[in-house]
Amino acid sequence: MKTIAQPAVITPTIIGLALLAAAIVFIGVTGKKVPLLSNIRVDIILLVIIGMTICTQGGIGRVAATGQWTHPLSIIGYILGGLILLITLSVFVGWKLPFIANDQQALLVIAILASLKVVNAVTHYLLSRS
Numbered sequence: 001m002k003t004i005a006q007p008a009v010i011t012p013t014i015i016g017l018a019l020l021a022a023a024i025v026f027i028g029v030t031g032k033k034v035p036l037l038s039n040i041r042v043d044i045i046l047l048v049i050i051g052m053t054i055c056t057q058g059g060i061g062r063v064a065a066t067g068q069w070t071h072p073l074s075i076i077g078y079i080l081g082g083l084i085l086l087i088t089l090s091v092f093v094g095w096k097l098p099f100i101a102n103d104q105q106a107l108l109v110i111a112i113l114a115s116l117k118v119v120n121a122v123t124h125y126l127l128s129r130s
Helices: 012-030 040-066 072-093 103-128
Strands: none
Touching: 012 040, 012 103, 040 072, 040 103, 072 103
16 A cells, blocks of 8 residues: 655744744734835735745645545635635725724734644644554
8 A cells, every 4th residue: 555645744944934924923013114014915915925835835735745635624724714815805805804903903813813724734734644
């Protein structure tokens, strides 16, 4: 029987991207004046792009490599990713969502959902390693 090697969830690249995302969230939430990052909407776009990059390496990319498309934790990851995209879309289209009063709160909610997505991916990896 042929075994499939699971790609790692946490790699040096993912750690670097996560640190970059954390810096962007910190700058956006505190309102620090940094060239190119002083606009909260640019911060949201960068956070979503970095999150998608992390997801292709440690999330959906790993799910595709192992063929676990219908695993319950994969489905939770899809839902979290969909919520992130919905909140991002609402910021740029002007939709008002409950509990999200402004763009700064949207950035924070996206960061929290992305963190939950990372926890979900690590949990999925640890449970399916055996």
